Amino acid sequence: MTKMTLAKALNAGLRRAMEDDDKVVLMGEDIGRLGGVFRITDGLQKDFGEARVVDTPLAESGIVGTAVGLALRGYRPVVEIQFDGFVYPAYDQIVSQVAKLHYRSGGRVAMPMVIRIPFGGGIGAVEHHSESPEAQFAHTPGLKVVACSEPVDAYWMIQQAIAHPDPVIFLEPKRLYHSTKAEIDVEATPGPLFASRVLRAGSDVTVLAYGPTVKTALTAAEAAAGEGKSLEVIDLRTLSPLDMAPVYESVRRTGRAVVVHEAHVNLGLGAELAARITETCFHSLEAPVLRVGGFDTPYPPARAEEYFLPDLDRVLDAVDRSLAW
Amino acid sequence: MTEFLDPSPSHTDMVQLLNPEGERVSHPDFEFSPDRPEDEAVRGFYRDMVLTRRLDVEATALQRHGELGLWAQLLGQEAAQIGAARALAPQDFVFPTYREHGVAWCRDVDPMQLLGLFRGTDQGGWDPDEHNFGLYTIVIGAQTLHATGYAMGVQMDGLVGTGDPTRDMAVVAHFGDGASSQGDVNEAMVFAASYNAPVVFFCQNNQWAISEPVEQMVKVPLYKRAQGFGFPGIRVDGNDVLATYEVMKSALKRAREGGGPTMIEAYTYRMGAHTTTDDPTRYRLSDEVEAWKLKDPIARVEAYLRRGGGASTSFFAKVEAEADELGERLRAGIHALPEPDPVRLFDNVYTELPPELQEQRDGYAAYLSSFDLEGASR
Numbered sequence: 001m002t003k004m005t006l007a008k009a010l011n012a013g014l015r016r017a018m019e020d021d022d023k024v025v026l027m028g029e030d031i032g033r034l035g036g037v038f039r040i041t042d043g044l045q046k047d048f049g050e051a052r053v054v055d056t057p058l059a060e061s062g063i064v065g066t067a068v069g070l071a072l073r074g075y076r077p078v079v080e081i082q083f084d085g086f087v088y089p090a091y092d093q094i095v096s097q098v099a100k101l102h103y104r105s106g107g108r109v110a111m112p113m114v115i116r117i118p119f120g121g122g123i124g125a126v127e128h129h130s131e132s133p134e135a136q137f138a139h140t141p142g143l144k145v146v147a148c149s150e151p152v153d154a155y156w157m158i159q160q161a162i163a164h165p166d167p168v169i170f171l172e173p174k175r176l177y178h179s180t181k182a183e184i185d186v187e188a189t190p191g192p193l194f195a196s197r198v199l200r201a202g203s204d205v206t207v208l209a210y211g212p213t214v215k216t217a218l219t220a221a222e223a224a225a226g227e228g229k230s231l232e233v234i235d236l237r238t239l240s241p242l243d244m245a246p247v248y249e250s251v252r253r254t255g256r257a258v259v260v261h262e263a264h265v266n267l268g269l270g271a272e273l274a275a276r277i278t279e280t281c282f283h284s285l286e287a288p289v290l291r292v293g294g295f296d297t298p299y300p301p302a303r304a305e306e307y308f309l310p311d312l313d314r315v316l317d318a319v320d321r322s323l324a325w
Numbered sequence: 326m327t328e329f330l331d332p333s334p335s336h337t338d339m340v341q342l343l344n345p346e347g348e349r350v351s352h353p354d355f356e357f358s359p360d361r362p363e364d365e366a367v368r369g370f371y372r373d374m375v376l377t378r379r380l381d382v383e384a385t386a387l388q389r390h391g392e393l394g395l396w397a398q399l400l401g402q403e404a405a406q407i408g409a410a411r412a413l414a415p416q417d418f419v420f421p422t423y424r425e426h427g428v429a430w431c432r433d434v435d436p437m438q439l440l441g442l443f444r445g446t447d448q449g450g451w452d453p454d455e456h457n458f459g460l461y462t463i464v465i466g467a468q469t470l471h472a473t474g475y476a477m478g479v480q481m482d483g484l485v486g487t488g489d490p491t492r493d494m495a496v497v498a499h500f501g502d503g504a505s506s507q508g509d510v511n512e513a514m515v516f517a518a519s520y521n522a523p524v525v526f527f528c529q530n531n532q533w534a535i536s537e538p539v540e541q542m543v544k545v546p547l548y549k550r551a552q553g554f555g556f557p558g559i560r561v562d563g564n565d566v567l568a569t570y571e572v573m574k575s576a577l578k579r580a581r582e583g584g585g586p587t588m589i590e591a592y593t594y595r596m597g598a599h600t601t602t603d604d605p606t607r608y609r610l611s612d613e614v615e616a617w618k619l620k621d622p623i624a625r626v627e628a629y630l631r632r633g634g635g636a637s638t639s640f641f642a643k644v645e646a647e648a649d650e651l652g653e654r655l656r657a658g659i660h661a662l663p664e665p666d667p668v669r670l671f672d673n674v675y676t677e678l679p680p681e682l683q684e685q686r687d688g689y690a691a692y693l694s695s696f697d698l699e700g701a702s703r
Contacts, residue, residue: 005624010389017591025481051481056516057512057517057519059508059512059515061470061508061509061512062470062512062515062516064470064508064607065467065469065471065473065474065509065512065513066469066470066471066472066473066474066477066516067468067474068471069470069471069472069473069474069475069476069477069478070473070474070475070481071474072453072459072475072478073474073475073478073479073481073482074478075478077479089508090462091468092467092509093467093509097462097464097467097471101460102449102673102674102675103448103677104449104460104673105445105448105449105452105453105460105673106448106449106450106672106673107672107673107676108452108453108454109460110676117701140672141674142675144675165676166676167674168534170580194679195675219392241679241680241681242477242681242684244681325584
């Protein structure tokens with residue numbers, strides 16, 4: 001048992017994936033000697049060599065596009081996009097090529113690729129470093145999208161994503177990289193990758209979160225408990241496909257749901273979740289599904305990000321509105 | 326300086342071994358040396374080009390008859406494609422655009438499968454690994470990165486510079502003059518140079534990106550861009566199958582031996598429209614087309630073979646008969662292409678159908694079968 005931060009857990013997970021399969025190749029900007037700007041790949045180039053931990057030219061479309069070629073050649077590329085806001089130059093390759101090659105080829109071509117994206121805000125960064133583009137990828141058939149929220153999951157989910165035969169957009173909550181540590185039992189058997197998970201049982205309101213907002217939701221549940229309100233917190237973990245069964249089960253009991261994400265609310269994951277819950281649990285609902293998220297504005301300057309990001313109070317406010325309906 | 330900026334071809338910077346009159350010409354660096362007797366090789370090229378042109382003409386006609394949604398014509402570019410493709414070793418891997426029908430032909434892709442894509446019965450019915458020929462790529466330039474990445478993989482596999490010409494591999498990235506403006510093409514060249522990847526960038530400069538002339542976006546000869554990326558570039562007469570074959574052969578050899586990337590600009594002309602939805606009379610003069618007709622890639626080979634006695638009259642008749650047969654096969658086969666089954670829309674989105682998509686599929690299947698029930702009860 002070792003205690004690790006989320007960043008260290010990802011590093012350990014990548015290391016193990018590379019040991020398990022010599023076709024796993026890491027690609028990205030500054031991931032070699034520097035170990036990545038967040039040090040997620042720290043020490044890996046030293047141990048696995050420059051051929052397997054590839055420092056690439058600074059061109060995101062180039063990175064993803066050449067990764068497509070490597071995957072066609074039988075490799076399992078794991079691409080690091082340095083920051084969420086830098087993924088857009090690669091958008092065409094991801095949406096038109098990575099996502100569709102298996103389909104276009106009638107299943108003859110496999111595209112086992114992981115695209116790691118540090119996402120979300122709260123780190124006081126300059127613009128384009130704090131975005132939450134998950135809905136754009138979850139909207140694209142052919143891609144799978146997952147988000148980890150804590151070290152144990154990070155360790156296992158990255159390995160499962162790499163071993164998975166379909167392309168996976170792997171979202172990492174960057175503000176939690178170096179936050180709390182957790183014990184990781186590397187001998188354990190992990191649960192399935194594409195499954196959501198109830199992290200805290202409750203009976204009054206179901207709170208759905210993923211990535212960085214899981215922590216916010218858990219903190220809100222703790223605070224609400226002090227006021228006698230019982231919140232059930234579900235970490236969605238998989239954003240495409242969604243694993244709705246635990247969500248439906250929960251909402252049928254609580255009759256209320258609040259979705260929390262940093263992404264803009266308009267057409268965000270919350271909209272899809274609200275629609276599905278309404279379609280499936282209509283008669284169980286005591287209140288409409290409420291969404292707490294980033295406003296429909298560009299991500300603001302760092303000194304204003306606290307107003308933009310959903311925090312404890314905004315989650316509790318939504319919970320109160322749901323209960324008061 | 327003026328010479329450097331002049332994008333028009335000149336004899337000094339364009340490799341040519343067979344001129345438009347069908348006369349062999351010499352070049353200081355390249356000599357036609359095929360892997361079989363010369364006349365036999367040239368007859369082979371001729372047959373490939375004639376059959377490819379027939380495929381193109383038939384497909385265009387099928388589109389006009391409403392049997393294809395679209396067709397991207399290659400008329401005029403036969404020599405560039407056949408020369409490039411016949412220079413390949415079996416193990417080399419090719420990433421095409423959507424117009425490489427001649428290359429597909431040489432890679433034994435059934436022309437019916439090309440028609441399937443343009444008819445809309447599938448999105449590319451061939452197995453890339455079976456033919457070492459990738460899927461057609463519609464987003465221009467995207468495939469040049471795939472080729473470069475694939476070449477990086479070949480390098481990681483240790484299949485470059487082993488000294489065994491039957492094992493060493495090269496990868497070809499096809500693209501056109503229009504795509505040369507794309508970021509992906511430029512990024513591919515940066516990556517290829519950076520990793521010394523065994524890739525040949527084969528640009529068919531057919532002078533027109535739909536309606537935009539090459540001069541509008543290309544201010545120095547395209548092949549000269551290679552130098553800026555750090556590898557050689559060369560211009561070849563793309564209507565000369567002999568020269569294209571030789572130049573491609575040397576670039577592929579260089580790649581296989583570990584010499585790194587090369588860019589080839591095959592200087593050619595799109596005699597037809599961009600695709601069947603295009604109308605070139607709106608943007609170019611017929612004088613230009615007429616001038617290029619005199620440089621026709623097939624006519625010059627025919628003139629060469631007839632004049633030099635490299636082929637008998639019966640040879641030409643035989644190829645013509647083969648072309649007629651191919652045309653008939655395509656016309657007959659088009660209706661035999663299987664129509665897509667609606668429920669199979671959900672196949673191959675992922676390697677396994679996720680539960681939510683399974684639910685969508687089942688729901689759609691039930692919806693469709695409800696019509697059968699209505700029909701039955703009536």
